[in-house]
Amino acid sequence: MTAETKFPGTDAPIVRKKLSDQVFERLWTMIQTGELSPGDTMPSERALMERFGVGRPAVREALQSMANKGLISISHGERSKVNKLTPGIAFDQVNDIAKLLLSTEPSNIENLKQLRKILEAGSVQITAQSCTAEEIVELRELVEAQRSKLGQERAFIEADIAFHVAIARMTGNPLIQAVTQAMLSWLSEYYKPVLHWSGRENTTLLEHSKIVDLLESHDVSAAVTMMGDHLGRSDPLYEAS
Incomplete structure (x- = not known):
């Protein structure tokens, strides 16, 4: 190797990390390695200050970053606790970015509707093979709960989401449930039924019952097939402004 040889990126300036970022990385490692497990109480701020040799502001900022990412829960007057990581927590982290993506690139709404059709077709296929009598009772109750929200547009949509998410949950796959929940939440902001056709609520209820x-x-x-027809019928109700 000659004196002129350079490694890629070695000329970039070295950036000194904030103390709070370094504390965050240490805490992240403690969770990854199992030193801190779901349900565990976090060490006190003083204990963390002594362990990492930093001041209280760095510890508090790191803990707040952990809470913002859903890794821990902070309660006033109590020690923070480590959360059990779930697919829902993971999707919460991309929630704002996903909404921004949809608002700045309206064509992605059509992409999301296409994804919905693919995902929900798979969900209903799995659920149809294994659903129990108790789950059928639950779904019928959800249809009736939605019927009670007739004339209440926002409440009716929330009940509609609950029905579709329940079918996703009944697949037994928590990732399918989390993706469905997030996807329908994002789409609901583009619901514009008034622009299209009346009587939509009764049609929705009838199709859900079928x-x-x-x-x-x-x-x-x-x-x-029924789910595909149902989603195809509702497609025009979701569009960009």
């Missing part, structure tokens, strides 16, 4: 009937009879093919 989907439940098909799930109860474990008719996989018909359930997938």
Whole structure:
């Protein structure tokens, strides 16, 4: 190697990390290695100050960053606790970015609707094969809960989301449930039924009831077809401004 040889990136200036960032990295490692497990109480601020040799501001800023990422819960007057990591927490971290992406690139709304069709077809296929009598009762109750929200646009949409998320949950796959929940939450901000057709609520309820009937009879093919028709019908209700 000659004196002229340079390694890629070695000319970039060395950036000194903030103390709080270094504390965050240490705490992150403690969770990764299992030194801190879900449900554990976090060490006190003083204990962390002594362990890492830093001041209180650096520790507090690091703990707040941990809380912002859903890694710990901070309660006033109590010690912070380590959260159990779930797919829902992971998707919460991309929530604002996803909404910004949709608002700045309206074409992504169509992409999201396409993703919804693919994901929910898979969800209803899995659920139709294995759903229990208790789950059918739950779905029928959700349809009736949605019926009670007729005329209450926002509440009706929330009940609609609850129905679709329940089917996703019944797959037994928490990632499917988390993606469905996030996806429908993002789409709900672009719901514009007034621009299209009246009587939509009763059609939605009827189709939901038919989907439940098909799930109860474990008719996989018909359930997938019905879900596809249902989502195709609702497609125009979601659009960019």
